[in-house]
Amino acid sequence: MRTVRDKGLSGISAIVVFVAVILVAAVAALVLTAVSYNMEEKSVGTGSQTRKGIVTGIEVISVFATDGSSGNDLEKFELFLRLSHGSEAMNLNKTIIILDSETGSQTVSFNSTAGYGGVDAATTSDFTVEYLTEGPVHSDGYLSKGDVINLRFNYLDYTGSGDGGGVGENKKIKIKVFNGKGRVNLIEFTTPDVIKHKRVTLWP
Structure with missing residues (x-):
């Protein structure tokens, strides 16, 4: 039979897991944002090079x-x-x-x-x-x-x-x-x- 103390520990463990999940999600969001920004920069750079290649034709x-x-x-x-x-x-x-x-x-x-x-x-x-x-x-x-x-x-x-x-x-x-x-x-x-x-x- 679970005691009040056991239930309290289970609740704390659940909170820790929940906070960990939130932190992982936040880190993943930051990584995706950084990757997206880099890809956008590369896309703009490639477009500029393409335009530069045809401006003197x-x-x-x-x-x-x-x-x-x-x-x-x-x-x-x-x-x-x-x-x-x-x-x-x-x-x-x-x-x-x-x-x-x-x-x-x-x-x-x-x-x-x-x-x-x-x-x-x-x-x-x-x-x-x-x-x-x-x-x-x-x-x-x-x-x-x-x-x-x-x-x-x-x-x-x-x-x-x-x-x-x-x-x-x-x-x-x-x-x-x-x-x-x-x-x-x-x-x-x-x-x-x-x-x-x-x-x-x-x-x-």
Whole structure:
């Protein structure tokens, strides 16, 4: 038969167990809160890295070349560019174009003194820009949201005579656009088997 003393001890034991359960639950809640907070921080960090990865993107709409009707080669190249969705403006003064062909490689940079009126490049070391469309936040010298530009440059062997020195028929070409922020756009194509027109579409 249980005495009053035994019942009292049982009651105290129950209280101790109850308090222990509450403490365990509280600790578990704190752990879950900390884990949830860390996961949220990591999620935000990953999202920021993802956004940072696309803020400097550009889109190459198309690539053309001219002077194909004389000498059966292509001497003057044109790239039509715009920003990718959600990207920051691209500083043209920090933009570099590299063209690799089967016979050579060349690097061209922006000629800011040529203006933006569609003037052809004067040398084989620079490119010029014409704004075909100006976006709502347009600024000369930048490719901004809503802008569409025509970027022009001459091939490495361009002579100006129109009778040779360009990229010939059935030649592999790689064009790399470096935007100055570590992002590179690569376009690869092969010139037509027969080049006889003044203006030739190369990509897409």
